[in-house]
Amino acid sequence: MTDIKNDYTYQSGFDNHFSSEALPDALPKGQNTPQVCPYGLYAEQLSGTAFTVDRKHNQRTWLYRIRPSVCHTPFQPFQKKSKLVGNYTDEANVSVTPNQLRWSPFDLPTEPTNFVEGLHSIAGAGDVGVKHGMGVLFYAANKDMVDTAFYNADGDFLIGRDLIHRYPLPQQGRLDITTEFGKIMVHPNEICVIQRGIRFSVALPDGPSRGYICEVFNGTWSLPDLGPIGANGLANPRDFQTPIAAFVNEEKSFRIINKYGGRLFSAQQNHTVFDVVAWHGNYAPFKYNLALFNTVNSVSFDHIDPSIFTVLTCKSEKPGVAIADFVIFPPRWSVQEHTFRPPYFHRNCMSEFMGLIHGSYEAKQGGFLPGGASLHSMMTPHGPDAPTFEKASKDELKPMYIAKGTQAFMFESSMQLQPTHWAIEESGKVQHDYFQAWQGLKSNFDPNWKLSQN
Numbered sequence: 001m002t003d004i005k006n007d008y009t010y011q012s013g014f015d016n017h018f019s020s021e022a023l024p025d026a027l028p029k030g031q032n033t034p035q036v037c038p039y040g041l042y043a044e045q046l047s048g049t050a051f052t053v054d055r056k057h058n059q060r061t062w063l064y065r066i067r068p069s070v071c072h073t074p075f076q077p078f079q080k081k082s083k084l085v086g087n088y089t090d091e092a093n094v095s096v097t098p099n100q101l102r103w104s105p106f107d108l109p110t111e112p113t114n115f116v117e118g119l120h121s122i123a124g125a126g127d128v129g130v131k132h133g134m135g136v137l138f139y140a141a142n143k144d145m146v147d148t149a150f151y152n153a154d155g156d157f158l159i160g161r162d163l164i165h166r167y168p169l170p171q172q173g174r175l176d177i178t179t180e181f182g183k184i185m186v187h188p189n190e191i192c193v194i195q196r197g198i199r200f201s202v203a204l205p206d207g208p209s210r211g212y213i214c215e216v217f218n219g220t221w222s223l224p225d226l227g228p229i230g231a232n233g234l235a236n237p238r239d240f241q242t243p244i245a246a247f248v249n250e251e252k253s254f255r256i257i258n259k260y261g262g263r264l265f266s267a268q269q270n271h272t273v274f275d276v277v278a279w280h281g282n283y284a285p286f287k288y289n290l291a292l293f294n295t296v297n298s299v300s301f302d303h304i305d306p307s308i309f310t311v312l313t314c315k316s317e318k319p320g321v322a323i324a325d326f327v328i329f330p331p332r333w334s335v336q337e338h339t340f341r342p343p344y345f346h347r348n349c350m351s352e353f354m355g356l357i358h359g360s361y362e363a364k365q366g367g368f369l370p371g372g373a374s375l376h377s378m379m380t381p382h383g384p385d386a387p388t389f390e391k392a393s394k395d396e397l398k399p400m401y402i403a404k405g406t407q408a409f410m411f412e413s414s415m416q417l418q419p420t421h422w423a424i425e426e427s428g429k430v431q432h433d434y435f436q437a438w439q440g441l442k443s444n445f446d447p448n449w450k451l452s453q454n
């Protein structure tokens with residue numbers, strides 16, 4: 001029997017139809033719902049898209065489990081005071097502001113707190129109830145989820161973490177995630193996607209952990225089209241890893257916490273949810289190592305738009321317009337000639353939420369730290385801070401390696417992201433002097449410039 005505690009084998013590929021059996025021949029042959037399933041298992045379908053969605057986008061998985069998911073007591077509101085938001089259009093939840101926002105690193109909990117208890121909504125748009133919008137969450141946890149599983153009925157989670165210099169060894173800081181589909185060990189610099197409905201439990205083998213989540217209320221995370229780049233490059237499909245089936249057969253008091261309508265609910269059952277012996281389908285969680293991202297350059301001149309660094313996208317119905325893009329700023333060579341190389345000054349019709357996994361970010365000389373964040377929402381001006389502008393205007397333009405070991409990222413959305421009351425008023429991490437980053441940008445205008453060129 002596969003031991004669910006130790007098997008971290010993966011199947012490789014993106015958007016595949018996978019099949020996985022923890023016991024031989026546990027998947028029914030040639031059909032999904034035989035009158036009696038092998039090993040006396042129950043068949044259960046998990047639908048990620050409407051039954052009638054076109055074949056290319058249709059997602060579902062068949063789970064063969066010891067008991068069906070339905071065997072639990074009614075959901076009750078979860079006692080802990082939640083910091084979560086389901087409706088980002090309601091001013092009871094959000095503080096509408098067009099200002100540039102930056103947060104110092106969010107705190108780790110002082111009280112014992114597991115992954116679910118440590119979830120906080122930072123910013124978002126739309127409403128989970130009508131499946132329209134996206135949210136940015138933060139988690140901070142210091143305790144394993146024990147005999148507890150979580151699922152999100154509201155949206156798909158893309159989870160990444162910062163690597164504060166808390167861990168003595170670079171390979172530490174893992175998230176050990178048990179899912180209904182099997183085990184996923186998320187190493188430093190890896191992200192994982194857990195789609196709506198999938199039950200999972202998070203353990204912290206290396207101690208406290210802190211990280212960022214992008215939640216999309218509709219649609220799924222997909223690979224961006226490559227256009228003229230060709231068939232290879234950016235995040236390659238074979239580098240995405242999905243777990244193999246693994247199960248335990250245990251009767252014990254077990255709790256399920258559900259995020260539904262932006263609120264948490266809990267239910268009890270007398271057995272674990274991690275009892276799936278086999279599964280097949282194309283709706284399954286996965287992880288990806290950001291170090292495998294193949295940055296496509298070299299750039300002759302000018303600063304290329306950051307869409308060239310898109311790892312995953314959640315498309316809207318309008319071609320080319322994302323509900324959310326997950327974009328990274330990976331270590332890479334910078335070689336542009338006669339160019340101001342850092343990010344340009346700009347105003348964007350999209351909202352830009354940024355975080356830092358580790359290292360430093362090329363557009364900011366201080367203040368933007370791992371575990372912190374920034375939000376430049378729709379049409380809010382931003383760009384390099386004054387010291388970065390001064391330096392990059394004078395730097396010798398030799399080939400330069402942009403910060404080995406650095407990893408900044410952006411959740412870019414076509415929606416107007418509103419910060420939550422928690423993020424603005426309660427977190428205590430808003431940098432009220434952030435606007436000062438640009439106040440030192442003085443006028444360099446020289447009306448006689450043309451004369452001086454002769």
Ligand SMILES: O=C(O)Cc1cc(O)ccc1O
Nearest residue numbers: 305306343344352363382383
């Ligand atoms: O604002 C930011 O720092 C993100 C960003 C980076 C970049 O290289 C170009 C545009 C952009 O919005």
Ligand SMILES: [Fe+2]
Nearest residue numbers: 346352376382
């Ligand atoms: Fe920007």
